[in-house]
Amino acid sequence: MEEEATKYIWEGAIPLQIKLHESEITSFPPPPPLMILGLRIGYLPLLVPPLKAHFSSTLPPGTDNVWFDYKGLPLKWYIPTGVLFDLLCAEPERPWNLTVHFRGSPGDVLTPCEGEESVKWSYINSLKEAAYVINGNCKNVMNMSQADQYDLWQSLLKGNMEGYLKISSKLKLGPFGEDSLPSEESEIVASSRPSRIPVRLYIRSVGEEIVDIEDAPIIDSWDKISYINRPFEIYKEEGGYVSLKQALKSLLPETFNTNSSQEESSTNVKDPNAPDFEDDNAKLRLVRVQGIEPDMDIPFFWLANCLRNPEFYLHICVFISKQPKLR
Known part of the structure; x- marks a missing residue:
């Protein structure tokens, strides 16, 4: 039962329809929105490569500073996509209509995201925090080999549950509770x-x-x-x-x-x-x-x-x- 539930989580995805903000469109006709699946356990900035490829021909000159909004609300990039959806859509919206911006991130609302590396280290830091809560220290996470850290992150990027479980089991951070034993x-x-x-x-x-x-x-x-x-x-x-x-x-x-x-x-x-x-x-x-x-x-x-x-x-x-x- 638990394995089936975990598989459900890892396979969970939200259909997204992402349009480019009108202030950044430099071509006519404007490009169509991109339809894409966002993993529930993933993060919106990880969708930037296909988005940039889709909208590259119409972007204004300048340095990319990618961020997303939903009905005008800038979305916090370090919150998992599934959590943002559950929280902001009282009535689930499918597809979820988002707007992507490549310029002018609102620094008063969002911390800067420097692409995949920012997301990776945010994830690792959250993993350290969780380990500290569970074990009173985060030594197992701090002592991960570079190879294991790389494989753990790649498994999350690709939605590879088997690869993730293989590495994460070494951290000894679960399971919680036990009611099936004498x-x-x-x-x-x-x-x-x-x-x-x-x-x-x-x-x-x-x-x-x-x-x-x-x-x-x-x-x-x-x-x-x-x-x-x-x-x-x-x-x-x-x-x-x-x-x-x-x-x-x-x-x-x-x-x-x-x-x-x-x-x-x-x-x-x-x-x-x-x-x-x-x-x-x-x-x-x-x-x-x-x-x-x-x-x-x-x-x-x-x-x-x-x-x-x-x-x-x-x-x-x-x-x-x-x-x-x-x-």
């Missing part, structure tokens, strides 16, 4: 396996008056999205592992009140699979992980094992009725 053996395994999950949360407020999620207003500023890195400690509740719903309440205490009375009342919800739960601070409207809206009672460790990205972070997009007040 209790005594399980305790032994748990003590020698990672127990802290690296999590990246993207919190988007859709407004209190929205009835249907597809009517959520367009995001025109990254200030309207809270971006949080937090580790989650795996633990076992009586009767089973902690659920996604329980994990979210623990990860986002400033958003979801977690006092005991509310925990008790949550057991009386009529539909245990419903994503909505409400308290004094916020109402949860939607949760997406890798394009999936998971059952809120699913074991959190399963999500971390099966739906994490190749840098070992679990990216979770959360849509709420109110903007959280972060401490």
Whole structure:
């Protein structure tokens, strides 16, 4: 089951229709948009070579400084393509219509991207951060041979899951949790396996008056999205592992009140699979992980094992009725 889920993630792609911004078109008629598949686990700057080849005959003179926008919002290049799609398209848009710019990157919004090398080192740094969360150090990543580092990156570029698993297994960063063994053996395994999950949360407020999620207003500023890195400690509740719903309440205490009375009342919800739960601070409207809206009672460790990205972070997009007040 886990292997099938991992394969699903690696094969996941988003159909993109990418047009050149009108201010950079120097030919008539203007070039048609490029239709291309973007890997969910990939990054938009990795699509630049085919885009440049497609639009090269119409670009104005100058030095390339490539960036993308969606309905006017500059897209952060270091966030995986699938996460951007899940977060910004409340109602999934296929193809996803993006605009590419080769000039004038907005330095006040985006950090510069120098092409594939920038993306590679951003990925490696995220891998180091994840290793530190999991093991308390990032020695395994720091000590990778140049050959392994090259092969790991190339496997991500090409969507080669087998090659990636072969190299990443040497890092000893998973799997998380264990519930298929007898209790005594399980305790032994748990003590020698990672127990802290690296999590990246993207919190988007859709407004209190929205009835249907597809009517959520367009995001025109990254200030309207809270971006949080937090580790989650795996633990076992009586009767089973902690659920996604329980994990979210623990990860986002400033958003979801977690006092005991509310925990008790949550057991009386009529539909245990419903994503909505409400308290004094916020109402949860939607949760997406890798394009999936998971059952809120699913074991959190399963999500971390099966739906994490190749840098070992679990990216979770959360849509709420109110903007959280972060401490």
